[in-house]
Amino acid sequence: MKAKVHITLKNGVLDPQGKAIQHSLVSLGFSGVEDVRQGKVIELDLKDQDKAQARADLEKMCKTLLANTVIENYSIELE
Amino acid sequence: MKAKVHITLKNGVLDPQGKAIQHSLVSLGFSGVEDVRQGKVIELDLKDQDKAQARADLEKMCKTLLANTVIENYSIELE
Structure with a gap:
């Protein structure tokens, strides 16, 4: 199963890289x-075939490794 | 007008950062x-109100600055 995780800085958090691009x-x-x-996009290939299980795993991955939830938001998209 | 540009490595291009995450x-x-x-997501706020003009500008931005078209693909999403 393919999944996409979008990670973006929360509003109000300075984004010097974005400013440089601008x-x-x-x-x-x-x-x-x-x-x-x-922001970042992380594309994952998962062995899981169960959508609910995959979504729960992805939530855990975001919280433990992929996103810094103090300054970043994440959204999960399953295909 | 808001726009999102997704930039991902082409298939076959090594992605050490992805491997490290895996x-x-x-x-x-x-x-x-x-x-x-x-990959990367770049969110832009544009003054343009004309969609066709905005898309043409974004194409040019991707080719000149945002993406390295030798190794990266980009896709443009207008809101």
Whole structure:
């Protein structure tokens, strides 16, 4: 089973990488870019065939390793 | 207008970061994790109101700055 986990910084958390991208885009001439935030996508191949079990495992993975829940939000997408 | 750009490594390109995540997950007890690939999401706020224009600009941004098209694929999502 394929799964995607999206990890993004919470609102209010500074994102210097996003700011750097925004400045670069503006200096390349894309002046309409008002804000940029960068996040991560993690694509996983799971052996599990049970969706509920897979979702529970993914929740645990996010909390223990994939996301820093103090400053990041995560969302899980199962295919 | 909000846009999301997903950037993932092409198939066949080694992803050491993904491999490291996979090994960590397996050693944490998630033995069902068969493969992991890590990518990026870039969320942009654009001044443009015209969807076609925004998409064309985003294509250009991806090609010039956001993605390395030799080893990465990108996909654009407009909201």
